[in-house]
Amino acid sequence: MVFWSGSQAVVEGALKKGARFFAGYPITPATPIMEKWAQKAAGDQRLKFLQAEDEIAALHLVTGAAVAGLPSFTATSGPGFSLMVEGLSLGFVWEAPVVLIQVQRSGPSTGLPTRAAQGEILQTRFGPHGDVLFPVFYPTSVEEIYFYTQVCFHLAWRFKTPTILLLDAYLSLMKETFEPSRFKFGGKIKVNNKTLIKKTGLINRVEVGRKIEKIKKGMEEFAAKTNPWHLWGDPKTSVLLVATGFLARALCCFANEWSVFVPLQIWPPLEKEIKKVAKTKEKILVVEANEGQLGLVIASILGPQRVEVVSWREEVVDLEKLKSLIVKRLK
C-alpha cells in the first residue's frame, strides 16, 4: 500500500510506463508534478528533466524528444495550457506521442490557482488550431490518476498522437491510500532511437480526417474493453446525475438517492454508454464546476431538451449546498 498525492501518482504512473523526460514550467497547481520528477531525475541518470523558459518551449521540448523516440510528458494548468495548445496541433500533425497533464484551476486568467474548477473540458477538444482530436481522460481518485497516466502513455504510443490527462487542483493535491500493483496498464514503452516520422507528417485534410477516424475507432475499442466510466447508485431512479473529477467524488455521497454517471474518458465522448444509461431516465442533470461544458457534450448526444446543467460556483465543495442546488432543480 502507498499513500500518494495525485501529483506523485502521475509521476509514478509515468515511470511505470517508462517515461524518461519531463519539461515544464512552474504553475500552480501543476508544479508538484514537476518537482517530484526533478527529484526522481536527480537520483537517476537515465531520467531527463528541464525547466523550460515558458510553457510553449516546454511542450515543444517534449514533442521534439517524443518524435526522437523518448517517452516524454509535461504538466500544466489553465494559462499554461493556453500556450501549449499551439504545440499540440504540431504534435498531432507529427503524430508525436506526447502526454500532457492538465491540472484545471479556477477561473479565467490568474483566477484562483489553488482552487479547482473544470473550465478546460472543451478546450482540450477545440482549443488547438486546425481540426484535431486527442484522447482525453479525467480520473476521480489518486489510484485512477496512477492508472490513467499509464493509459495516456499507452494510447499515445499506440495511436501515435498526443494524449491529455485532465485533473483538477483538488485531485492532484490530495493524498490517498491504494495498492499500485492492482492498477497496472500495459507494458513499458521501449526507447526507440530512430525518428518516428517517416515523412513530413499529416499534410492534408484527407490524412487528418483519417487519423481522427482512426483515433475514434481505437478509442471505441478501448472503451469497450476497459469500461472507462463509473455508474454509482440505484440504477432504477428516474434521475441521472453526470459529473467528473472532484465533483464526481462529492456526488458519490448522494448515490443512495440518485444514480451518478461518471465518464472517465472525456474525448471522444462515450456516446453509446451515455445513451444506454440515460435511456430510462426522466431527468438528466450535469453537475460541473463551469457554466456548462460537459453539459454541451452530453446535450449533443441526448438532445438539448433532455439535459440540464447545474453549475457549481463555490470554491470549496459543501455537500449540503450542492444537494440543495440539485434538489431545487429537480422540483
Added chain:
Amino acid sequence: MSYLVGRKPIWCPGCPLHWGLYTLAEVFGRLGLKKENLWVISGIGCTGRMANYFACNTLHTTHGRAIPVAEGVKIAQPEAKVVVISGDGDLLSIGLGHLLHAARRNSPLTVICFNNQVYAMTGGQTSPTTPKGRKTKTEPLGVRFPPLKPKKLLEGFRDILFAQTLVFQTQHFVTQVQKALTFPGFSFVEVISFCRVNNLDFRKAKDPNLAIAHFLKEQKVKLKIS
C-alpha cells in the same frame, strides 16, 4: 549531392537561399556527418523551407519553435548532430526567448540564421533586423525602431560560439559553419543575406543588381571578410 532530396526548392530565382542550401549540404559532406545521425530542424519562413530539402532527419516546426524542438531531440538522442536553420524573423522575433535560453543553457546545437532583414515569405513586412528608416509594407513611413543585433544580444554568453558571415563569401561561410558544427556547445552563425523581391530599397532602386552588389560590398567591409 547525397545530403539533398533532389526536390526543386520553391524559392525565387536568384534567392541566396539556393546557394545557402547547396553550401550547407557541402559542409555536411566535408565533415562526413552520418545522415541517420543528423537532424535539420527549421521554423517558418523562406529559410524555414530548408528542412524540406535535406535528406536526413528533418523537422519543419511552427513559427519560432525550432530551437525548443531541437533541444528536445538532442535530449532524446545525445549523439545526434542537431542543426537549426531558420530566418531572422523566426529566430529573433517570435523565437527570441528560446534562442536566449538555449544560449544560457549552452545547449549543444548549431543555429544557422539567414538574416535577410525582412519577412519575405509573407511579402515584405518589418522584421526585427530591418534597419531604421527603411520603408516596408507595415512601416510605409520608414521603420521607427532600431534593429536588433544578434551579436550584441549573445555577447554576454561567454561559453557559446558566435560567428557572422556573408552570403556568396563561400570560403568564409564554409569555415564559419564548419567551426560551428564542430563546436561542442551552443553555436550561432548569422549569415547576412538579402531578399531582392521584398526589400523595397532594392526593388525601387534604379538598378537592383547594383544596389545588391553595393549592399554586399558594404557588409563585407563591415564583417572584415578579406
